Amino acid sequence: MADLLLAPFVEFAFMQRALLGALLLSLSACPVGVFLMLRRMSLTGDAMSHAILPGAAAGFLLYGLEIVPMTIGGLIAGALVAVGAGAVARLTVQKEDASMAAFYLISLAIGVVMVSLRGSSVDLMHVLFGTVLALNDAALVLIALVAGVTLAMLAVFWRALVAECLDPLFLRSVSRLGTPAHFIFLGLVVINLVAGFQALGTLLSVGLMVLPAAAARFWVNDVMGMSALAVAIGIVSSVSGLLLSYHASLPSGPAIILSAGVVYILSVLLGRRGVIATNLPRRKHRTA
Amino acid sequence: MHDHCDISPTATDAVIRMADLTVGYGSHPAIHHMNCALQPGSLTAIVGPNGSGKSTLIKSITGLLKPMSGRCLRPKGVSLAYLPQQSELDRSFPARVIDLVSLGLWPRRGLLGRHTAQDKAAVAGALEAVGLAGFEKRPIDSLSGGQLQRALFARVLVQDADVILLDEPFNAVDAKTIGDLLALIARWHAEGRTVVTVAHDLDLVRAHFPQAMLLARRLIAFGPTAQVVTPENMRRARQFQEAWDESAPWCSADGKLHGHAPALVPADKAA
Numbered sequence: 227m228a229d230l231l232l233a234p235f236v237e238f239a240f241m242q243r244a245l246l247g248a249l250l251l252s253l254s255a256c257p258v259g260v261f262l263m264l265r266r267m268s269l270t271g272d273a274m275s276h277a278i279l280p281g282a283a284a285g286f287l288l289y290g291l292e293i294v295p296m297t298i299g300g301l302i303a304g305a306l307v308a309v310g311a312g313a314v315a316r317l318t319v320q321k322e323d324a325s326m327a328a329f330y331l332i333s334l335a336i337g338v339v340m341v342s343l344r345g346s347s348v349d350l351m352h353v354l355f356g357t358v359l360a361l362n363d364a365a366l367v368l369i370a371l372v373a374g375v376t377l378a379m380l381a382v383f384w385r386a387l388v389a390e391c392l393d394p395l396f397l398r399s400v401s402r403l404g405t406p407a408h409f410i411f412l413g414l415v416v417i418n419l420v421a422g423f424q425a426l427g428t429l430l431s432v433g434l435m436v437l438p439a440a441a442a443r444f445w446v447n448d449v450m451g452m453s454a455l456a457v458a459i460g461i462v463s464s465v466s467g468l469l470l471s472y473h474a475s476l477p478s479g480p481a482i483i484l485s486a487g488v489v490y491i492l493s494v495l496l497g498r499r500g501v502i503a504t505n506l507p508r509r510k511h512r513t514a
Numbered sequence: 515m516h517d518h519c520d521i522s523p524t525a526t527d528a529v530i531r532m533a534d535l536t537v538g539y540g541s542h543p544a545i546h547h548m549n550c551a552l553q554p555g556s557l558t559a560i561v562g563p564n565g566s567g568k569s570t571l572i573k574s575i576t577g578l579l580k581p582m583s584g585r586c587l588r589p590k591g592v593s594l595a596y597l598p599q600q601s602e603l604d605r606s607f608p609a610r611v612i613d614l615v616s617l618g619l620w621p622r623r624g625l626l627g628r629h630t631a632q633d634k635a636a637v638a639g640a641l642e643a644v645g646l647a648g649f650e651k652r653p654i655d656s657l658s659g660g661q662l663q664r665a666l667f668a669r670v671l672v673q674d675a676d677v678i679l680l681d682e683p684f685n686a687v688d689a690k691t692i693g694d695l696l697a698l699i700a701r702w703h704a705e706g707r708t709v710v711t712v713a714h715d716l717d718l719v720r721a722h723f724p725q726a727m728l729l730a731r732r733l734i735a736f737g738p739t740a741q742v743v744t745p746e747n748m749r750r751a752r753q754f755q756e757a758w759d760e761s762a763p764w765c766s767a768d769g770k771l772h773g774h775a776p777a778l779v780p781a782d783k784a785a
Contacts, residue, residue: 264607385625389617392609395602399576399594400620400673447608447653 234472240361244468247361247369247425248482251434252460254373255418257380257453259439261411264391264449268436270322273330274412275419275432277307279337282423287340293364297420304416307333312412316405365424372421376414383407388449426479433483434460441490444497459489529554529592529677529708530575534584537567537574542762543582544570546732552710554676557703559719560712561743562729562751568712569599571729572679575710588677593621595675597666599682599712605655611665612650615640618672640671645694660691667698678702680711684718696722716743730754 234241262271281303285295307329314329315322361369380387386407389397397404415435422431438459442452467482474481494500528551537545544567552558560568573579574586576596588594595618603614615637619629641647644664649657657665663683670678680699684692699722702709713719719726719739726742728734730751735742 264604382626385620388609388613389620391604392607392614393601393603393617395578395598396596396617396669397620398578399596399598401624403625443608448610448613449608452608 230473231469234469241468241472243361243366244425244478245465247366248464248468249461250366250369250373251418251422251425251431252438252457252464254376255422255431255435256438256456256460258376258411258414258418259435259437260442260449260453260456261387261391262415262435263439263443265411267322268440270326271415271419271432271435273326274304274308274415275423276334276337277330278304278333278416278419278423280333280340281337282420283337283340287343293362293368293424297368297424300420300423301416303333303337304420305413308412308416309409312409361425369421369425372417376418379410379414383410387411426482430479430483433486434463437483437486437490438463441486441493441497444493444500447499459486463489527554528552529556529588530710531587532571532574532584533587535574535581535586536583536765537570537579537581541582541764543765544731545574545729546765547584548733550727550733550736552708554708555703555706556725557699557709557723558711558725558727559723559739560710560727560729561714561716561719562734563754566729566751566754567731568729569681572596572681572710572712575677575679592677593673593675594677594679595670595673596679597670597681597683599685601666603654603662603666605657605662607654609654610650611641611646611652611654611657612637614654614665615668615672618669618674621673621675636672636674637668640668641665643671643698644668660687663687663691663695667695671698675707677708678710680709682712682714684713684715692718716748719743 235245259268259271262268278300281299281301282296283299284303285292285297285299289295307326311322311326311329314320314325318325383403386397386401386403389401390404390407394404418435419431422434425431426434438456439452441459442455446452446455463486464482467485468478470476470485471478471481495502497503530552532548532550535545535548536543544565546567548571560571562568570579574581575588576594577586578596616629616633618640619633619637623629623633638647638650641650644667646661646664646668649661649665654662654665667683670680683695687695696718699709699711711723713723720743723739725737726739727736728742728747728751731754734751735747
């Protein structure tokens with residue numbers, strides 16, 4: 227048993243690096259995902275993960291498979307789409323779902339065109355699905371930096387983020403922090419997606435953000451507890467995904483996301499607020 | 515064009531002063547050239563038909579709506595608590611009653627200030643005062659409409675503001691809750707705070723509010739309630755046209771224009 231679970235991580239450096247990267251990503255992306263879900267923006271996360279593609283592709287076209295240019299490109303593209311969509315939503319009658327969809331579709335189309343101009347489909351697969359088993363030092367440093375920045379920003383802006391979700395009009399009546407908090411949050415989404423795409427690819431990095439948070443919602447009913455549980459689910463999914471990938475020779479990114487998906491399905495069914503618990507006939511009740 | 519009220523808008527000791535205030539949506543005013551001043555410690559009911567600009571006036575006092583012309587002023591350092599008619603509160607958010615009420619600590623503690631034992635006592639005291647003691651840990655999605663309104667009043671209590679703006683706080687709550695909320699308003703009044711409440715029930719206004727403001731896009735009357743809420747004034751207020759008149763004539767008062775097109779058409783011919 228220990229051989230099955232521990233040996234891969236003890237024996238192989240690349241597994242250790244993969245584990246470290248995935249754990250750091252869980253620590254930072256999962257709490258961000260909780261707020262994404264509470265703001266009903268889970269699909270926005272998905273859209274943003276597509277939006278960073280042309281930036282990453284531009285970096286790839288100019289410098290090949292190098293983390294720094296691809297990351298910077300992804301950051302720029304993500305920031306453009308986030309600010310553009312956010313600005314349209316805040317300055318016009320259009321809501322953020324429509325403006326975000328418009329901006330990310332344009333962005334995604336540009337990205338696919340750019341990748342297909344040069345490079346093979348193997349490269350495209352790498353950009354889209356990542357390779358957690360080939361994380362180099364630069365990628366690990368980047369992920370660690372992003373995790374540090376994310377946790378610090380969440381700690382500082384926690385109260386504003388909660389208030390902006392819970393009662394935005396109230397926050398506007400007592401503080402001017404609502405709009406900055408919104409954009410800082412979008413920024414956190416972008417940097418976490420960019421950090422994740424080396425390991426998991428642009429399509430799957432959002433999975434580690436959304437799935438553990440969505441699963442945690444079925445178990446606890448406070449933001450702090452939900453974030454902690456989401457991180458725990460992210461870590462469990464990372465470890466089991468890596469093991470699955472190692473033993474069954476599956477691609478690592480999808481294996482991690484699949485593990486998180488299994489936790490999500492189980493939570494939907496068995497969670498305290500899940501399908502079964504809330505639909506069981508409840509005959510026992512208190513007097514008041 | 516101008517409406518003047520009993521209390522001079524230039525009163526220097528006013529806590530809220532509207533000077534030639536016009537606020538609206540698009541180029542259409544919901545509050546039109548209003549002059550008025552509220553004295554510190556006053557307790558005022560705003561009455562008027564639907565669409566007469568009551569909520570708009572409250573929102574411009576809070577600063578959430580920017581005026582098209584004129585100004586709405588309050589002295590520096592005067593704090594303000596606002597309970598909107600249509601709260602943007604997300605009731606499915608995983609928060610407990612105590613989390614919601616603790617939001618009221620924001621003006622004092624802001625983003626990073628630690629909530630002290632004294633703050634926690636203030637929150638507990640507010641819950642006690644609104645009759646929600648023991649509800650601290652209840653999730654907000656399990657509250658009834660009246661209980662939620664009590665919780666929001668508790669948040670206003672915690673805010674400890676000089677000026678309290680309540681937009682239709684008695685909507686869809688039962689008689690007992692209305693009574694309890696009125697008692698809180700009376701307590702704020704006794705503490706010397708300025709309270710402005712939008713209300714529709716004229717009997718309630720006559721019984722509990724010494725001063726009233728009757729709106730119909732413009733200020734119809736302002737002063738002691740008995741002199742404002744009269745059949746004659748109410749009839750005048752009802753006559754105002756609520757209907758959205760897309761091609762309403764451009765207004766030019768004192769030669770100052772608001773709206774974005776020059777008023778080339780004489781007002782009497784444009785309609």
